[in-house]
Amino acid sequence: MDHINKISNTKTLYEPSTGLPTKDLLLDRFKMNMAYGTRFGMSTAVCYLRIQFPIELLHNEDQKFENQLQKLIVSRLKKCVREIDTIGVVNSTDFIILLTNVSKEECTDILERLISHIKGDYTIKQRTVTIKIAIGTSIFPYDGRTTEQLIMLAQAQMYEVIALGSNSYRIYRGDLHNQAYRKARIENDLRYAVKHNHFTVHYQPQIQLDNLKVVGVEALIRWEHSELGDIKPSEFIPIAETTGFSNELFYWLFRTVCKHIKEHLVDTYLNTIKVSVNISIHQILTPNFEEMVCQTLHDFGLSYECITFEITESINLYNLEVVKVKLLNLKNLGFQVAIDDFGFGYFSFSDLLELPINIVKFDKRFVRSLIDNKKLNHVISPIIEMSHNLGLKVVIEGVERVQDFKEWQELKCDIIQGYFISKPKIVNDLLSTIEKINHDFSSKNKE
Known part of the structure; x- marks a missing residue:
């Protein structure tokens, strides 16, 4: 019975269609990263990533097509990050990526790689859709000391990217735009x-x-x-x-x-x-x-x-x-x-x-x-x-x-x-x- 419960609990920690950690598991890993970072002087970048689908696709009733598209996106996401990093699922359009023990230069390289690999056209069985991407980023311990604060800052930066047209990223540098923060707060x-x-x-x-x-x-x-x-x-x-x-x-x-x-x-x-x-x-x-x-x-x-x-x-x-x-x-x-x-x-x-x-x-x-x-x-x-x-x-x-x-x-x-x-x-x-x-x-x- 304990073995069955462990299997059941494991399943709830991973999103079924993608196999990626759920937000709950991601937050646990985030807290662990913060504990190690405090002890050993390591930083963690929090990247809030939003996929912007065409509106007609949000209500597409072809579940098979949606699943195939999602798998393609997740596959590209995984190729852009390192084995020590974590990609977590927030909902059907949003992901949080934790970049572990990363310098600002490394963080920038990974963000640019994510933008170039994820945005653009996806073709499945002669059907092509074009998606946009927006990423906001904050870095522990420089920008905050709690998971909620750091995710909120990253989310606010993501909204600033969307306001500028998407297909880019923005790293928090202490100049949070009030309107972007307000949008992130409303969403949460x-x-x-x-x-x-x-x-x-x-x-x-x-x-x-x-x-x-x-x-x-x-x-x-x-x-x-x-x-x-x-x-x-x-x-x-x-x-x-x-x-x-x-x-x-x-x-x-x-x-x-x-x-x-x-x-x-x-x-x-x-x-x-x-x-x-x-x-x-x-x-x-x-x-x-x-x-x-x-x-x-x-x-x-x-x-x-x-x-x-x-x-x-x-x-x-x-x-x-x-x-x-x-x-x-x-x-x-x-x-x-x-x-x-x-x-x-x-x-x-x-x-x-x-x-x-x-x-x-x-x-x-x-x-x-x-x-x-x-x-x-x-x-x-x-x-x-x-x-x-x-x-x-x-x-x-x-x-x-x-x-x-x-x-x-x-x-x-x-x-x-x-x-x-x-x-x-x-x-x-x-x-x-x-x-x-x-x-x-x-x-x-x-x-």
């Missing part, structure tokens, strides 16, 4: 924050202009960090996507939204108010995405019709046939599908024709630029008319002034949201906010 704290419910969901009401009633709310995720303060979604969501954590974050958000609908909206507004939830290409391309959201709604006894999914991404990805099929599946199930941020970035007029959607939502930056340049009527009116002819509803966000409100009424858009209606509210204040909005706008309508 994401999982802990989800596990311990440090995120909250706020809801911003939307009113329909033909009857001035609240017909929807948009769910907005928020993170108040104990040390970093308020972290905006535009900051932590890209990091979650890069590190493969966005789906877990979305599942937490979606389940929380369903719980809030069940506890606060079902009795009064179940059939009249829809809740909008943002999804990205990462969720859409997840093989079991439809099953997950349907099962969650079933768990809470909710219908598909109460949810609107707002999508925003590179149009090149949305032109993938598989994405169109998945969006059509969602629409056919009864979910509402909206294009978010229309007019700013990637979406174009042809997307209104090609994508299976119900709603087009104008980006507030696009709207504001038109208002500022006095081109609102000339540009927006034809788009609204075309959208209505296609059977689409038009939603305007970022409405902040009474003048804006009146202009959108005249332009015959369908739904508006913004600070003029209400700031985003915590769920406990949502019902009273909706009642107040309905009362206030009902009074204005009578006037």
